[in-house]
Amino acid sequence: MDLKLDADELNTCVQCGLCLPHCPTFRVTGDETMSPRGRIALMRHVQDNDAPITDEVVDAFATCVQCRGCEPACPSSVPYGHLIEQTRETLVDMGKLTPKWQQAALKPLASPKLLRVGSVALAIANKTGLLPDRLGLPDDLPIRQEPLVASGDDVWMFTGCVMDAWQRDVHQATQRVIEAAGFGVRPTSDAAPCCGALQSHAGMGSEARKLATKVMRSLGDKPILVNSAGCGAAMKDYGHLLGTDEARAFSARVFDVSEFLADHVDKYPAVEPLDMRVAIQDPCHLRHVQRVHQATRTMLAPFVREIVELEDDGMCCGAGGAYAVLQPELAGQIRDRKVAEIDRHTPDAVASANPGCSMHLAKAGVPTVHPMTLIDRALTQGRALT
Numbered sequence: 001m002d003l004k005l006d007a008d009e010l011n012t013c014v015q016c017g018l019c020l021p022h023c024p025t026f027r028v029t030g031d032e033t034m035s036p037r038g039r040i041a042l043m044r045h046v047q048d049n050d051a052p053i054t055d056e057v058v059d060a061f062a063t064c065v066q067c068r069g070c071e072p073a074c075p076s077s078v079p080y081g082h083l084i085e086q087t088r089e090t091l092v093d094m095g096k097l098t099p100k101w102q103q104a105a106l107k108p109l110a111s112p113k114l115l116r117v118g119s120v121a122l123a124i125a126n127k128t129g130l131l132p133d134r135l136g137l138p139d140d141l142p143i144r145q146e147p148l149v150a151s152g153d154d155v156w157m158f159t160g161c162v163m164d165a166w167q168r169d170v171h172q173a174t175q176r177v178i179e180a181a182g183f184g185v186r187p188t189s190d191a192a193p194c195c196g197a198l199q200s201h202a203g204m205g206s207e208a209r210k211l212a213t214k215v216m217r218s219l220g221d222k223p224i225l226v227n228s229a230g231c232g233a234a235m236k237d238y239g240h241l242l243g244t245d246e247a248r249a250f251s252a253r254v255f256d257v258s259e260f261l262a263d264h265v266d267k268y269p270a271v272e273p274l275d276m277r278v279a280i281q282d283p284c285h286l287r288h289v290q291r292v293h294q295a296t297r298t299m300l301a302p303f304v305r306e307i308v309e310l311e312d313d314g315m316c317c318g319a320g321g322a323y324a325v326l327q328p329e330l331a332g333q334i335r336d337r338k339v340a341e342i343d344r345h346t347p348d349a350v351a352s353a354n355p356g357c358s359m360h361l362a363k364a365g366v367p368t369v370h371p372m373t374l375i376d377r378a379l380t381q382g383r384a385l386t
Contacts, residue, residue: 001046001047001050001051001053002047002090003043003046003047003086003087003090004086004089004090005043005047005083005086005087006082006086009078009079009082009083010040010043010044010047010083012076012077012078012079013036013037013040013074013076013078014076015037015040015041016037016075016076017037018073018074018075019035019036019037019070019073019074019078019080020035020036020037021073022069022070022072022073022313022315023035023036023069023070024065024067024069024315024316024318024334024337025063025064025065025330025334026038027315027334027337028330028333028334028337029330033056033060034060034063034064036070036074036078036080038060039060039061039064039084039087040078040080040083042057042060042061043083043087053091053094053096058091058096058097061084061087061088061091061097062088062097062326062327063327063330064084065284065316065318065320065323065327065330065331065334066081066084066085066201066320066321066323067284067285067288067316067320068080068081068284068285068288068289069284069288069314069315069316071288071289072287072288072291081289082240085200085201085203085205086205088201088202088203089203089204089205090203091203092202092203092204092205097203098202098203098204102202102322102326103202103204103207106198106199106202106204106207106322109161109162109193109194109198109199110161110193110194110207110211110214111193112161112164112189112190112193115161115162115165115193116165119141119142119165119166120143122141123141123142123143124143138166138359138362141166142166142168142169145168145169146168146172147189148168148171148172148175148187148189149187150184150185150186150187151175151179151184151185151186152183152184152185152186153184153186153222154183154184154185154222154223155178155183155184155185155186155222155223155224155225155260156185156186156187156188156219156220156222156223156224156225157171157174157175157178157185157186157187157188157225157227157257158188158192158195158224158225158226158227158228158231158232158235158254159171159187159188159189160188160193160194160195160226160228160231161193161194161195162355163227163228163231163355164189164193166355166359167355167358167370169373170227170355170370170372170373171187171227173370173372173373173375173376173377174225174227174257174370174372174376175187176376176379176380177257177261177372177375177376177379178225178257178261180267180268180269180379181261181264181267181268182264182267186222188218188219188224191218191219192214192215192218192219194211194215195211195212195215195231195234195235196208196209196210196211196212196215196234196241197230197231197233197234197321198230198321198322199211200234200241201320201321201322202321202322205241208234208241209241209242212234212235212238212241212242212247213242215235215238216238216246216247216250219250221253222253223253223254223255223260224253224254224255225255225256225257225260225261226254226255226256226257227256227257227353227370227372228353228354228355229256229283229284229285229286229289229290229353229354229357230283230285230321230354230355230356232254232255232256232285232286232290233285233286233289233290234285235250235251235254236251236254236289236290237251237289238250238251239251256286256290256292256295256353257372258292258295258296258298258299258353258371258372259290259292259295261295261299262295262298262299265298265299265302268302268379269379270302271302271303271378271379271382271383272378272382272383273302273303273304273305273378273382274303274304274305274374274377274378274381274382275305276304276305276306276347276348276349276374277304277305277306277308277345277346277347277348278300278304278306278307278308278347278348278349278350278351278374279307279308279309279310279342279345279347279349279350279351280293280296280297280300280307280308280309280310280350280351280371281310281317281338281342281350281351281352281357281361281368282296282314283352283353283354283356283357284314284316285354286353286354287314288314293314296351296353296371299371299375300351300371300374300375303374303375303378303379303382304374304378308345308347310341310342310345311341312337312338312341315334315337315338315341316334316338317334317335317338317357317360317361318330318331318332318333318334318335318338318360319331319335319354319356319357319359319360319361320356321356324356324360331360335360335361335364336364338361339361339364339365339366342361342366348367349367349368349369349374350366350367350368350369351368351369351370351371351374352368352369352370352371353370353371353372358370
């Protein structure tokens with residue numbers, strides 16, 4: 001069976017096993033088929049030896065969080081993210097993964113009006129206790145939100161789909177922080193409603209490419225700042241997803257908001273930092289994929305009393321986009337390890353630059369907040385230092 005994997009990429013894995021300690025599903029199960037090495041071995045058996053795609057094989061691929069924590073640990077630079085995404089896409093095309101109802105559930109993400117209507121319905125249903133807790137929805141889903149208003153054209157601020165519908169207050173704080181550094185901001189809003197990250201993770205490659213093309217055609221030639229780690233990672237990978245020079249040039253204009261602003265941190269006024277010990281939870285797609293997580297520390301350092309480093313080498317929290325909904329038991333076990341590490345340090349708050357991570361951790365009682373929200377709070381409430 002041809003999984004349509006690049007043979008050179010597949011053969012870079014030498015089965016050394018150095019990835020194992022960095023794989024959250026292997027850590028909680030001890031099952032080799034739930035490790036990057038084991039999953040790549042299965043890919044080879046299917047593609048090279050025409051091994052049957054059994055339910056167990058499908059489950060091995062379906063249970064991957066796609067955190068890509070294995071990639072920085074790999075001495076052979078195996079592009080595991082590309083391999084698992086292509087494998088899942090092939091399985092979806094075969095009808096073995098991501099059933100039609102799951103695909104249909106992602107459709108509203110590309111339709112802002114439908115998403116807003118659906119979000120209001122979810123908010124009302126959630127407040128009345130009609131939705132199961134396994135969905136992991138925040139208790140404070142907004143019903144009404146103030147629109148974002150452009151202040152200039154120096155940079156785009158990518159607002160996306162779920163985050164704009166559920167956490168627009170983070171976008172508002174982010175815009176104020178960008179403006180405080182002297183940049184005019186144009187929110188993308190409905191012009192580019194969805195980056196395609198969740199679709200790509202689900203194996204819906206054709207849908208992800210369609211959305212990526214729309215995003216590229218909608219945004220001009222200014223830098224694009226993103227405050228969601230998953231969205232930023234997806235947009236930086238458009239060059240691979242679409243395989244064109246145009247896509248690669250577009251991706252070069254995409255920055256995590258902290259990555260971009262870290263080069264301008266000297267433009268901010270000196271203010272009294274917030275009296276808080278803040279632990280930083282590095283979203284996997286910021287640390288392992290974009291590899292710009294140090295910028296979060298650069299930005300936060302002047303604005304909080306103390307930064308607390310978690311000592312788990314950036315281990316995944318288990319959110320994984322829709323993973324926490326589709327694989328709740330594994331996601332919960334992975335989160336338990338992260339929460340235990342957070343509790344060991346007793347921070348006042350946990351800074352997380354990804355909506356999925358923050359919602360997943362908040363459901364376990366972790367006080368999460370976006371780094372841009374903390375910086376905005378310090379800038380607006382802090383006393384100027386002279």
